[in-house]
Amino acid sequence: MPAVKAIVAELPTTPLVRNWSLQDVDVGSPGDDEVLVELYASGICQSDILLGSLPSGAVGVEYPKIVGHEGAGVVQEVGKNVQSVAVGDPVVLSFSSCESCAQCEESHPAYCEDFKPRNYRGKLESTKMSSSGEKVWTEFFGQSSFSQLSVVNKTSIVNVKGLIHDLSELKLFAPLGCGFQTGMGAVQNVAQVTPKDVVLISGLGAVGMGAVMTAAIEQCKTIIAVDRVKSRLDSARKAGATHVINTSDPSFTNLDEAVRALVPGGVSIAIDATGAAEIIEQSMKATRKRGKMILVGVPPLDYFVHIRGTDILNSGRSVAGCLVGDCDSQVAIPQIIKWYREGKFPIDQCVQSFDAVEYEKALESFKNGETIKPVLVWKE
Ligand SMILES: [Zn+2]
Ligand SMILES: [Zn+2]
Structure with a gap:
């Protein structure tokens, strides 16, 4: 050959x-x-x-x-x-x-x-x-x-x-x-969202964008997208984000505060696709009781999630890991192609x-x- x-x-x-x-x-x-x-x-x-x-x-x-x-x-x-x-x-x-x-x-x-x-x-x-x-x-x-x-x-x-x-x-x-499937699965398989959910998605690469698109398909009532690049936030809005937070904005101080300014009660689902320790910690703080924090971005190998046991117990919060969206590709990929055809999953953008x-x-x-x-x- x-x-x-x-x-x-x-x-x-x-x-x-x-x-x-x-x-x-x-x-x-x-x-x-x-x-x-x-x-x-x-x-x-x-x-x-x-x-x-x-x-x-x-x-x-x-x-x-x-x-x-x-x-x-x-x-x-x-x-x-x-x-x-x-x-x-x-x-x-x-x-x-x-x-x-x-x-x-x-x-x-x-x-x-x-x-x-x-x-x-x-x-x-x-x-x-x-x-x-x-x-x-x-x-x-x-x-x-x-x-x-x-x-x-x-x-x-x-x-x-x-x-x-x-x-x-x-x-x-x-x-x-990988990326789009991971974001889709984080929302559909791991978060298992419903229209009642208030979803925070940090990091708008293919994973975050796939998550935004899927949350929009699932008609989540609030979808907050976070990134430091304005063009990505604009794409997220087009894909269905109801609010955006630009972490490079001079007025930005921390994610928990920025989220609470939009939804004082906090979010029910937080998906981190940045892997940045600070964003993970702040996202976790921004969750409401029974909220779910989902780790998708790869954090530094020496990073440990800090959670007090009694806080988890009393709040009913949970932390979940998410690898490749817990997807079966034989199901997920045909589904994404179908959504794309229906104009709901605009990967072309x-x-x-x-x-x-x-x-x-x-x-x-x-x-x-x-x-x-x-x-x-x-x-x-
Ligand atoms: Zn990958
Ligand atoms: Zn096996």
Whole structure:
């Protein structure tokens, strides 16, 4: 098979500083439980940057590796144990799960007992550097979508044949496998909102925007969106936020106070998609009795949530974690596509495409907040 282009993450010389470059790689055939996918596009998510720059060994990460955990493409080859797709089918990629542990059997694959090795570490099998022959870690989140061609785990594949109008839509649907799905699931699966809910959503990347859109679909009576970038707050308003709080506004002092100025009684649901300790603490304070605080953004590893036991007891408040929205991608991704068609989940307003070779430009635009969801295009 001819060499293809991929973004390869090499061992960082400085921890947490990316050492990525566009390289030629040779991709082999899929195993029995795998599928070879020609990627049309891949979304960039914050976890690519984090897990593609950790020191070697942290959460099982090794180098060189190909990250990318949102993608869409067309099936080129199918392993013999795979029944869900055929050659030529368009697919959207999501996370990988074992399908046999207790969590998977109870339809909570995001909490698969095997999640870390399957998703953060991946496999050292199918792919090697064309220049040196060195093997490359792939199947990051079962997929390693930052590549023109990738061997993907069968559990990461969502067949979208019949759901898309033409292959050009793969660019738009490429990012559904992580960020948008996570935000949607935080509201629908974890918060289980009703129209009575007053919802606070902090951090308006794809996760926060997906949460705002879903809260609007569920007709939550108040939806407060928080960010430090005005253009994102404007997008959130268009997506259904009833109020916005700009944390970079000179008059802003703290989130609890800003929320209480809008809803004196506090919020029933607070979703944090920033991972910032201060925002988490303040969001928690802004919840009313029986309120629910949901952690979605990744906080610093040494951050501990401070809650007094008696406060939790007396107030009936709860704190929940949320990984990939507790979603089953086979259900969540078709649902989001359906909502998009109905004009209720306007992902097109959040997505910006970049030629894959210009990934540094995409990352810069992502970092400075101009782009909510950058998508790398491998094939038009
Ligand atoms: Zn499992
Ligand atoms: Zn992600």
